[in-house]
Amino acid sequence: MNSHPFLSAQIAPLAPADAVVTLSGVRRRFNDTVALDGISLSVRKGEILGIIGRSGAGKSTLIRCLNGLERPDSGEITIEGKRIDGLPERQLQPLRRRIGMIFQHFNLLSAKTVEANVALPLKIEGLPKAERMARARDLLELVGLSDKAKAYPAQLSGGQKQRVGIARALAARPALLLSDEATSALDPETTRSILALLKDINRKLGLTIILITHEMDVVRSIADRVAVIDAGRIVETGTVQSVFANPQAPITQRLLEGSRPRLPEHVAARLNPAGEAIILGVDLSGPYGQSRFFTDLADALSAGASLIQGGVEHIQDESVGRFFLSLPARDANLVERVRSTLQAGGAHVEVLGHV
Ligand SMILES: Nc1ncnc2c1ncn2[C@@H]1O[C@H](COP(=O)(O)OP(=O)(O)OP(=O)(O)O)[C@@H](O)[C@H]1O
Incomplete structure (x- = not known):
């Protein structure tokens, strides 16, 4: 914890x-x-x-x-x-x-x-x-x-x-x-x-x-x-x-910078409080990262989300992943659905901003 x-x-x-x-x-x-x-x-x-x-x-x-x-x-x-x-x-x-x-x-x-x-x-x-x-x-x-x-x-x-x-x-x-x-x-x-x-x-x-x-x-x-x-x-x-x-x-995030996927610089530099696309950061660990997450991700992608960057790695015997998704800001239902599905699976989802 x-x-x-x-x-x-x-x-x-x-x-x-x-x-x-x-x-x-x-x-x-x-x-x-x-x-x-x-x-x-x-x-x-x-x-x-x-x-x-x-x-x-x-x-x-x-x-x-x-x-x-x-x-x-x-x-x-x-x-x-x-x-x-x-x-x-x-x-x-x-x-x-x-x-x-x-x-x-x-x-x-x-x-x-x-x-x-x-x-x-x-x-x-x-x-x-x-x-x-x-x-x-x-x-x-x-x-x-x-x-x-x-x-x-x-x-x-x-x-x-x-x-x-x-x-x-x-x-x-x-x-x-x-x-x-x-x-x-x-x-x-x-x-x-x-x-x-x-x-x-x-x-x-x-x-x-x-x-x-x-x-x-x-x-x-x-x-x-x-x-x-x-x-x-x-x-x-x-x-x-x-x-x-x-x-x-913040210091832990800095120490981890080199070893976790990051939002690409050109996207990070354009982050704003408002814009056409909402950028989500998704962190996951444990069994969710091994199978169901990818089914949920595929559903989100087919419904209009795009994957910017991300990956899953094993830390000792457990999988840990970090992904960045872009969703159309005008489709509030989709944003909410993707967010609640990923959260229900056990992921931590954060709105990083808009571009
Ligand atoms: N004998 C000392 N006299 C004065 N200041 C000291 C002394 N020992 C440590 N400090 C100060 O206390 C702080 C913590 O130092 P410490 O050596 O414990 O850090 P550290 O995390 O081990 O750093 P490093 O990874 O560079 O070895 C530093 O600001 C250091 O300058």
Whole structure:
């Protein structure tokens, strides 16, 4: 469900019983800059939440508050039911181990082998060598790098380095994996393979993942839910399909611009409050987009509507579509019939203007 852009940041949602992470009214300012302006959200066990926003929106500050590197000025942060805001450093350390992190530039130690990098968090924990090496071997198998255990980071590709980063992040069996722009430095094909690996690990281990990114495609391919952050506030949350099908906040619409059909420029430039043709924007998601919509669309086209532009795509297992139709403004009955039929099917229909 989409939340109202102006309410979501201020009203703390009730945390679900199986929440791994809960933030409530988290604020952080740096002198005159408000980096986080009352962030409230929770992440359920086994969920993948994508947090997306432009540069400067507050993503890094949010991550740093989650892993205890930054303290909020006010508000509460709970990880697995324990308040972490305001804890002294000594008490933060064991809680920090409950959070695995992967980074854009991998942060591997170049002088250590792949298996030593993976086993490092366990060495810090004081696990005996045989146990940590056995765990490193299991993790390297999980990420498909068993044959690189003795290699050094410089001998690996970017995608392989990130696989090592993922294995290392999982070493201490974290409750939460934080991914900070983990695919931003990778090419599209490698990005897809890393995202598929994260989804696979999420399913196999039931691992909760927060993905911080500025790329909608990352969110689209693996997140269950998305939270859009802008100027330190959550301006929109919802399932990935609902946010892609019908983005509410202007910033979400801008972030999605490149990945959804748009009204052609020459039509958009001529939009007016009055004119011969009414332009409708139609957003749909779910089963309606798979069959009945096209029957209804064909009926509308044969009755006098024209299709300007549009398409349907699959987001994970659900179809999401966006279409632009033009209808003769003088035929009010037709306009109303098309509108009510599409709405009855579950589409969101909006009059964008006239040309
Ligand atoms: N230590 C700091 N001192 C002063 N201002 C800061 C500090 N850290 C962050 N800010 C400011 O807070 C705001 C949010 O910054 P933040 O780094 O969290 O954004 P971001 O979404 O992670 O951006 P990017 O995607 O570019 O990394 C920005 O205006 C930034 O300049």
